[in-house]
């Protein structure tokens with residue numbers, strides 16, 4: 001058993017027909033690496049996805065699709081615990097306790113909530129969206145996670161998790177591990193290929209800026225080749241003056257293992273065209289087998305379901321133990337069987 005290893009936990013939403021390059025480089029890639037050294041729990045957060053009112057059939061299909069993509073990316077159910085959030089009812093149970101510990105103003109200050117609710121308008125903003133980060137707090141604390149591998153956009157939610165863990169521990173006695181964010185500087189934020197000042201996101205305004213891993217590789221190559229750069233010609237990493245080129249260098253470097261300095265040298269005097277053409281090929285070489293592996297997992301739903309059943313069982317064993325401690329600490333009367 002891996003129980004003497006530090007524990008990591010993370011989650012991804014099944015809200016799109018494909019993961020994008022930001023999800024992969026910012027988070028999932030680290031999940032794959034950490035399963036070798038950590039006691040790792042990874043989940044598809046279908047309850048969080050409900051906050052955007054998905055079509056029920058589509059949500060179910062995308063949950064399976066998310067699991068298939070995680071396996072295709074390299075998660076190994078022998079090395080990590082892979083499960084679906086709603087299969088472990090303790091998440092919503094602990095979330096209630098955390099709701100009662102969170103200030104209204106504190107939740108209202110979450111920037112992701114502010115952005116999303118501003119975009120959607122008050123009428124379409126649910127209490128679920130407001131409480132979204134608090135369910136995430138419960139996700140993390142249930143597993144006594146030491147670290148949470150995510151992209152930069154999740155940092156504030158991890159801060160909230162730390163605050164609530166400390167508040168609970170202070171009020172009721174030591175119960176929860178206070179987790180740290182695990183955010184790699186280089187890939188903390190992958191940018192939109194057309195608008196390199198904003199993060200790559202499934203809700204991108206221009207589809208050309210978003211690299212979905214399951215898109216046709218040819219279409220993806222085209223997107224990379226038409227990435228926005230600048231009017232200069234020098235291939236140099238400089239996030240302030242050359243955000244577009246810097247983003248391409250980050251992607252190139254992470255997918256190949258070549259250092260940024262090495263790449264700057266390699267493309268000296270060659271201009272952006274050569275860089276983009278080569279990167280397009282690198283991305284295509286990455287997504288082509290990824291798509292095939294994802295399809296293979298989708299074609300075998302029995303194996304997928306059995307992986308998820310085992311994952312839920314392992315996750316529940318940990319979650320139930322933590323929840324019963326929390327219930328006891330806050331003074332809920334135990335049910336007698």
Ligand code: TYM
Pocket residue numbers: 009010011012013014022023024025026027028045048135136139140148149150151152153154187188189190191199200201
């Ligand atoms: P989600 O589904 O939006 O994104 C999954 C992961 O991808 C990262 N990411 C990025 N990283 C770098 N650059 C980008 N452009 C980029 N876009 C997305 C995200 O930071 C994330 O790590 N609230 C979470 C899901 C969640 C969770 C949890 C995470 C629910 N419970 C518990 C950790 C622990 C979310 O919406 O991720």
